[in-house]
Amino acid sequence: MFDSIIYKNETGHGQILDIGALAEGLLFYGKVAIVGNTATIKDLLVRIPPLILLSLLRDKRIELYYLSDQIGVSSVPMSNGRSLYSLINFSSPDHTIEKIGAKSFKEATNGNKFAASQFAKLLHPLSHNEFDQESILQALSDNVSTEASVEALMKSVVPDYKPVYATRFKIERQYKGGFHVDTNIDFNQVNDAYHKIVPASHSAITEAYIVALLQSAYEATYFAGMLNSEIAVTPIERVIQAKAVEAIVHRHDHSASQIESFVDLTLANGHAIREAINSGAVPFASIVKLLESADPFRHWLREQSTDVRLLNAYYEEVTKGSWVEKLPAKSLRWSVFTGLGLSADFLGAGGFGTAISTTIGAVDTFLLDKLIKGWKPHQFIENDFKPVFKKRKSHT
Numbered sequence: 001m002f003d004s005i006i007y008k009n010e011t012g013h014g015q016i017l018d019i020g021a022l023a024e025g026l027l028f029y030g031k032v033a034i035v036g037n038t039a040t041i042k043d044l045l046v047r048i049p050p051l052i053l054l055s056l057l058r059d060k061r062i063e064l065y066y067l068s069d070q071i072g073v074s075s076v077p078m079s080n081g082r083s084l085y086s087l088i089n090f091s092s093p094d095h096t097i098e099k100i101g102a103k104s105f106k107e108a109t110n111g112n113k114f115a116a117s118q119f120a121k122l123l124h125p126l127s128h129n130e131f132d133q134e135s136i137l138q139a140l141s142d143n144v145s146t147e148a149s150v151e152a153l154m155k156s157v158v159p160d161y162k163p164v165y166a167t168r169f170k171i172e173r174q175y176k177g178g179f180h181v182d183t184n185i186d187f188n189q190v191n192d193a194y195h196k197i198v199p200a201s202h203s204a205i206t207e208a209y210i211v212a213l214l215q216s217a218y219e220a221t222y223f224a225g226m227l228n229s230e231i232a233v234t235p236i237e238r239v240i241q242a243k244a245v246e247a248i249v250h251r252h253d254h255s256a257s258q259i260e261s262f263v264d265l266t267l268a269n270g271h272a273i274r275e276a277i278n279s280g281a282v283p284f285a286s287i288v289k290l291l292e293s294a295d296p297f298r299h300w301l302r303e304q305s306t307d308v309r310l311l312n313a314y315y316e317e318v319t320k321g322s323w324v325e326k327l328p329a330k331s332l333r334w335s336v337f338t339g340l341g342l343s344a345d346f347l348g349a350g351g352f353g354t355a356i357s358t359t360i361g362a363v364d365t366f367l368l369d370k371l372i373k374g375w376k377p378h379q380f381i382e383n384d385f386k387p388v389f390k391k392r393k394s395h396t
Contacts, residue, residue: 001230001302001306001336001376001378002028002029002030002230002298002301002302003029003030003031003228003229003230003302004029004030004031004032004033004227004228004229004230005025005028005029005031005032005033005229005230005231005232005380006032006033006034006035006220006223006224006227006229006230006231006232007021007022007025007032007033007034007035007232008034008035008036008219008220008223009035009036009037009039009040010234010237015043016036016039016040016043017034017036017040017043017044018232018234018274018278018382019044019047019048019277019278019284020273020274020275020276020277020278021232021274021380021382022034022232023273023274023277023284023287024273024274024332024380025232025380026056026061026062026287026291027273027287027290027291027294027298027318028298028301028380029230029298030298030299030302031060031061031062031063032061032062032063033062033063033064033065033227033229034062034063034064034065035065035067035126035223036064036065036066036067037066037067037070037095038095038100038104041064041066041100041101041104041123042104042108044064045104045105045107045108046108047284048284049284049285050105050108050109050112050115050119051109051115052284052285052288053119054105054115054118054119054122055288056288057119057122058118058122061291063124064122064123064124065123065124065125065126065223065227066097066100066101066123066124066125066126067126067127067128068091068095068096068097068125068126068127069089069090069091069127069128070089070090070091070128071087071088071089071128071131071133071215071219072087072088072089072090072212073085073086073087073088073208073211073212073215074086074088075208082180083180083181083207083208084174084178084179084180085178085179085180085181085207085208085211086177086178086179087133087136087137087177087211087215088133089128089133097120097123097125098120101116101119101120101123102116102117102119102120103116105119105120126223128219130362130366131219131222131363132361132362132363133215134177134361134362135361135362135363135364136215136218136361136363137171137173137177137179138361139218139244139247139248139251139361139363139364140171140211140214140215141171141173141179142247142251143169143170143171144250145243145246145247145250145251146169146170146171146214146247147166147167147168147169147170148243148247149214149217149239149240149243149244149247150167150169150183150185150210150214151166151167152239152240152243153210153213153236153239153240154167154185154190156235156236156238156239157194157197157205157235157236158190158193158194158197158205159193160193160196161186161189161190161193161194163184163185163186165184167183167184167185168182168183168184168185169181169182169183169185169210170182170183181207181211183207187204187205187206187207190205191204191205213236213237213240214240214244216237216240217237217240217241217243217244218244218363220233220237220241221241221244221245221367221377222363222366222367224377225366225367225370225371225375225377228370228375230376230377230378230379230380231377231378231379231380232379232380232382233335233379233380233381233382234381234382235381235382235383238335238379238381241377241379242261242262242335242379245261245262245337245367245371245377246260246261246262248364248367248368248371249261249368249371251364252364252368261337261338261339262335262336262337262338262379263335263336263338264333264334264335264336265306265308265311265333265334265335265336266308266331266332266333266334267308267311267312267315267331267332267333268312268331269312269315269316269329270315270329270330270331270332271319271324271325271327271328271329271330272327272328272329272330273287273324273327274382274383275327275328275330276327282323282327286323290318290319290322290323290324293318293322294318297314297317297318298314298318300314301314306336315332330383331383332383333380333381333383334378334379334380334381335378335379335381336376336378337376337377337378339371339376
């Protein structure tokens with residue numbers, strides 16, 4: 001645990017990337033990977049001083065992966081009142097790593113060509129070429145796991161929503177990759193409760209939004225597995241991604257029992273670093289200074305077993321006497337994957353070929369292979385932003 005963590009664009013109409021959460025990740029993890037697009041890069045260069053970002057890339061504290069394409073969910077209204085959905089992949093010739101990297105950096109630094117060239121060379125190309133959306137749709141068509149995910153999502157995000165019947169959310173495959181959603185969710189009632197917590201300007205819960213969250217969970221988990229990394233998640237993403245991982249194991253194991261393979265780990269005596277960075281009360285440069293003093297202790301932490309007492313000892317040592325102690329208190333949370341005893345014998349006598357042929361698609365196969373080989377998709381949970389800082393303060 002704490003070797004590396006991956007951050008990606010948030011799903012929905014909120015902020016592109018949570019810079020404050022990124023700062024917290026840098027404090028705990030040896031390496032932070034960011035997977036994003038043109039908007040991600042431009043947002044990073046606005047919210048992190050460009051030369052500081054360049055320094056973090058040079059020092060390999062951050063690895064920045066540029067996606068040449070995007071995935072999404074298309075929706076076409078039908079005459080019968082339903083919608084026809086499709087999982088889509090799209091790209092633009094104007095948004096390539098060669099065109100965007102140096103150009104974005106020069107724009108952010110008023111034409112610093114030398115630094116821009118260095119920045120562009122430090123970007124890593126990435127695409128969805130191996131992210132088989134047909135196998136994602138195959139996974140989502142497993143109505144048992146999909147409905148379990150959606151039901152858990154509703155309980156987590158809108159606990160005041162009390163459905164009369166068990167949640168129904170079935171993917172109905174149609175011609176040429178399209179699909180309908182058969183659901184009994186009362187979205188008017190759901191959004192009345194949801195918008196008491198999340199502004200309507202941010203997002204609304206709809207069939208398409210739920211499918212997008214489900215696909216995004218597989219995408220984040222897929223890239224994290226590819227990079228052998230843990231995952232940073234919002235509270236909404238937390239439950240969806242956990243259920244996605246559990247469903248992958250369930251589809252191979254065929255167990256009738258409900259799988260609960262994530263346990264919570266809470267650091268109770270943390271501080272609101274994320275909120276301070278996001279509000280502007282603390283400049284991002286302050287976290288960089290803290291990282292330098294934390295390095296020896298962070299290397300020690302990576303070698304320890306997952307233990308809240310050791311995590312607490314690390315945090316107290318790193319923040320002792322620093323500006324962090326002046327911040328409001330906050331708990332920091334992780335969701336730790338237990339592994340469920342997965343090993344090579346989990347596959348049975350037939351080996352991995354049997355798993356591929358009898359149960360699961362390409363993305364499931366890839367992720368199950370990673371899980372069996374020891375990858376742990378632990379989650380670092382980004383708590384909801386609270387406006388605890390009413391004025392800017394100076395910290396060094």
